[in-house]
Amino acid sequence: MANRITVNICGEDYTLVAEENTAYMEQVASLVDKKMTEIIAGAKVGRGDAAVLAAVNLADELLKSEQTAENLRRQVKSYLDEAAQAKNEASELKRQLYKAQQQGRK
Template sequence: MNNKVTVTIANLDYTLIAPEEDGYIEKVGAFVDEKIRQVMKDSRASLTDGAILTAVNITDIYFKERLISENLRVQLKNSMEELSKLQAELSEAKRQNFGLEKELQKLTSQPNHHTQTN
């Protein structure tokens, strides 16, 4: 179900309709308002120019965050592969250790056939 929320951006009210929660939609509106105010405060640009510059700035943020996200995905994939490799090595080491413990137990439980002479 879509939610209908009115947000104020650059002193103008906009009614947004979206499936997200009201709080989320308000947060998005507040973010855009903040970004457009930052562009407009030091500029004599028209509201249209300010909106376009704001769109460029937000798109820049978006692309940078997307790049960071992709890098994190690659790092996570590499870490998961390394973890899988280490788990396999650990499993093999445990298997070898178990075999060596059994062999040691077998050797220590056998009677000693060597006699010590003085």
């Protein structure tokens, strides 16, 4: 069921409707409000331009985060592959040791 919440972003009320809970939606709105407020204060631009610049900044952060996450996934996969290879090598060495011990007893 969709949740409906009214939030204030840069002095304007917006009604958001989403599946996420209201606390999450408030967090999202707060982030947008913060970004827009920073842009308006720093660049002396209007709300429309601030909204576009905030969207660009947030999209940039999103893409960089996704790239970082993908790099971490690749690194973890590499570590897992190395661990599997080491495990296989250890198993082979144990097998060879057992075989050598059996031959030494003959």
